[in-house]
Amino acid sequence: GEQLASALEIGHGDVFQYSAPELAYLAKQAYYERGYLDTEIIPHEIIYGDSIDVAFQVFEGEPWRIRRIDFAGNVKTREKVLRREIALRPGDVFKQSQLQESQRRLFMLGFFEDVQVNEQTSPYGDEKFIDLNFTVKEQRTGAASMGAGYSDRDKLVGQLGLQIPNFRGLGQNLDFSWEFGTRREQFLFGLTEPWLLDPPTSLSFRLYTLNQQYLNSFEFKRNSVSLRVGRRLKKPSFTTVSLGYELRDERYDDFASNYNPDDLSFQPRTTSSLELTVRRDTRDLPDFPTSGTVFSYSPELASSLIAGDTDFHRHELVANYYRPSWWKFVLAVESKFALIDGFSTFDDQNISFWDKFTPGGVDWWDGQVRGYPDASLGPRFSAVTDSNGVPTGKLVQNVFGTNTGGRSMMTLNLEYRFPITERQVIGLAFFDAGNAWAGVGDFDPTDLRKSIGVGFRVLTPMLGMIGFDFAYGFDRRKVDGQRPGISTHFQFGPRFF
Template sequence: APAHAQSQGLAAADTIASVTVIGNKTVDAELIRRGFGLPVGSRYSTDGVRQGIRRLYDLGFFNDISVEGNPTETPGGVAITLRVFENPRVGAVEFGGIDHFNRKKLLGFTGPIVGRMADDRLLAETERHIRRAYAKDGYTRAVIAPRYLPGDSEFRRILYVDVQEGPKMRVEKIEFVGARQINTSKLQGAMEQGTTGFLRKGIYKPELATEDEKLITAEMAKQGFRDGKVLSREVVEGSSHDRLVLKIEIDEGPRYYVGSVKWEGNEIIPAPLLYSLTQTESGAVFNQEKIDETRQKAYEVYAERGHIYLNIRPDFAAQDSTVDITFRVIEGEPSRIHDIIIAGNTRTKERVIRRQLAIRPGDLFRQSALVRSNRELQQLGFFADLGLDTRPVPNSNDIDLVFNVKERQVGTASAGAGLSSSAGLTGFMELGHNNLFGNGQSLQLRMERGGRRNNAEVSFTEPWFMGTPTTVGVDLFSTNRIFRSSTLDLEIKRAGGAIRVGRPLPLAYTRLFASYRLESQSIVDESLDIESSDRAFVTGFRLNREDALTSSFALRLSRNSSDHALYPTAGSVTSLRGEITGGPLGGDQVLQKYEFDHKHYFKTIDLQGWKPVLMFRPRVGAIGGAFRDKGFFPDSFVIDEDVAKLYETGSGVVDSLEIFGSKIPIELPVVPSHYLEYVPETNELFRLGGINFDPLRGYDDFEIIPPSNRNVRFDLFETVNVTTDSTGAVTDSSSTFNSVQQNVYFPGGRYMLAFSTEWQFPIADPLHALLFMDVGGTWNEVKDFRWSDLRRSAGMGFRMEVPLIGLLGLDFGYGFDRLNETTGRYDGEGWQTHFQFGRIF
């Protein structure tokens, strides 16, 4: 750009008396003066003026600058005039030829443009940003041509970006030139750059070249070629215009084998332990990754004893194709925890966080204690994110620990509606908090009313009673719930309360809980309520309607080492529970219930950014009958006297009934006047299906019971036929009886076994998806167990946490052994949808 500096009769000793700016339209005059750098009162010099002009050009605002210096009337003074010609500014941005990206996306890559100076620097910057964005998505041949067009005024320009996207380039093959002994499949597998194939896009990403060179070199060292290196990289045309072949030239060098392996300098850790951690041995192919793993394991062992500033250096002595390895250890002094700092907590009190930590100031540093502390904090469910930093203490081996927490919303104050596959539509009001007043206490108040529910529940939990790690909780409840299946409608009414106490055990992550529950329970079979103007008799199957007092005591052993409250990626959750009801505790119901539930989480492969987690879950249940004076199942029939009289008179007798598709004569146990009456305890037996109580997806609620537990119910309707004369007087009457048969799949079994496998992965926070497989069955006796009785299902689902609402779940399950109500056998199949919306308890 041109620049002009004019002066007449000026000397170096002259002083600048004034600096005047003319020609500026949008740039502030004071900014121009400061950029020029020769303020009023400074000495005038030609070199200073030249440097000032360069500084103004560097601002990027001007395409022409001229400077005039004239003597003032006062001797020795200089009046400087800065005449500037501004670059025009960008008033609008337009794109042409775009398809892969929209305008909003492209402006996101470039950053703000409107209002900036329309100069060559902006053109180059825009081209660079957009070209990189296209290359990252595989459009490496995209041509980006930005240019300026006239705007709506002399000082406005339109930045027009012409794009020729070209094809999305994919790598169809990777060739390793110079490979002789090395396994090239493993070399390719180590690379970030992939090829086209099944579930592989193979998009060409040139920015991965540097990282891939390091990965290839590391993989060569894993295979024994410790001198291997990448010589060159070439991209050539593939089989079509949008396909490429990547040719990588390598130099393998010789393959090395391990000679001797030694440890030196260790004093704290005995040599046998270090040798047991060594991942390589004499005679094996040299593998750099095994060397690194050995060092890492040794660091972990030393870290458990407080040595975090040690140095483990492997020395290599190569002779021909053999490498002797010596691990040299400089142990140093152990480190202790100087201080623990809690940061980021605004609601949770610091003592609530500190009491979860497995390490204290003054303790010897232990890596396992940090891992446990992190998991204990995660399991509180109070924090969306946890971070841990370490700070060295000056002039000491000790360190400070800094726990950075990011709190999440855990309180609820809501009213609304919920929907689930078992409870239907319900309205609810709820007040709840899992971190009451920042003390870690939990309080839940809930009232719910709907077509199948009428509930009131209050629950309070103090996790640290009297300043000790003792959990104490109180529950009060009055519930009325209706559970409907295709064969049975049960209304279960409960009112009572429970007390809970828990203590940690010396085993990590393990607690023991004890609880006592006292409630009044009533179970009503709504199917017995036949709406008919005719006289009705229901026989064959009945469930006792009487109220029962339940007094129970339970012990539960719980271990939770999972690393997240909602979406674990590692660890396990185990529960072993035993409950005794009645007997020495009194009450009307008598049984013992034992349940084992274990969930184990495993990290799996990384699928292009998705990191699925595999969960395996076995469940076992058994119900005992100690202290009972009779079994769970009735051993004799009750006779409905009213129905029996019908047979005595011979009126309305049916010679045969159709049971499970076959005509059979009336005989025990299906004589309509005889029925089996079940006690309320039978509702506690295991019936699998649905997502409530004893879940098994792909099946309706309570669908799976022992095959031999099918019952038959008869609905007998008496219709009285009356004949009258012309005066209305009854001259004759007779009765006819109609029988309606219903199959009832009740009760459940005393023993239960189920397995579930889930493959869960995040889609976009907070949405998660999962694939699952479930199998399970129930039996009356252990000897009845058959593998063929396990009912199978598979499907997919979604999970999402929504503040103030909770966890939303939707599962689509396909049952392979569905109940066929026509045949009474589990030989059907079909889909079952399970969903819940709202905080369904």
């Protein structure tokens, strides 16, 4: 009785919000969750003036158990990849919530266009069994591609790649990409095994190189290798924990006249770091979800004690929320908070420019704030000169100066999304806000650069995502001294980080 009252979330003295038949339906759903599929509940109401008693006559029956779990439609994907995502096992008592979670997990693999499940009762003697039949419709999940991409920061970039999220039908993720252009050349090779030796433990390896002309400011070269081990947790549900190690080498060269090549943040360095990530993901779909949340926290520690020459700690918090609205409209709220700090004044000065934060535009590295140029938000400083025009070595904050990158940042994106064609063309209206600040103590969530706009996204199997955004940045004068106006953001091509 107490368990049933708890499931109904109603008690003595509460306002009577449901009719007796509605309460009987909720009670039956509570029994259904515990495997009692043929339970009958008859409600009775007794009215006393302004109060009412509700009694239930319950015919419980016996809980149903899982007899078989079968799959159909998986032509490429091996059955064990599907079966390991199912929360129920033969012999278990049927639970509706675990069935729904199993269906969500199959969708979140990103291999299937549709996932349907059929429940078929299969009584045997005095025992009650139920068979679960999952029918999937596979979608194109990988291809060798040759194409191009475009962004405000990197301009036109050619691309050759091989992306197979379901490598050999085993659920492994294989990435190979070579991107080349006048401003950027990038190479990536990565392999992820999501179920190492069959338990839900993932192992990822990644090799990455980047040569980039950064916004006509300097040349940047980076080589890195990383290894990450992750584990899906049973409790709390929807949660994964991973630990990664990265060793990276960075070089800066060919500076523009407004940059100081002797600044410690532009010196050659080797960074050796460990990163822990805790992530809870309840989304229903991996791309443009319609419901659910994402919360993740990632602390990173870089130390010169092991193979590196820089010391800092970095923290990143992501909180996203998705809620369906009327018809097929979806409200998406996405936020990101991050800081990076050294252990001494020298460590603070020695943090690489690339590790600092420069959000703005459609910059997916640090966070997008449309209506402003890519990587434009953050503290700007100009060199102080004497009466003869000779630099004094001091800096003064100036919107017309050079963006030096912040050590704390925040971005907030509110989008109202609607499908133009189902899961392929998405329209959106948005409000963005964000900024980066020079120091950790300078973080100020009331000092944000804001914008509004509209746009659309097209998901293609070969080029990835194609996007157009038209945004008005209200605070452009505070960013780089330019007049506020409408900015157009165009991007296409798969994203690699």
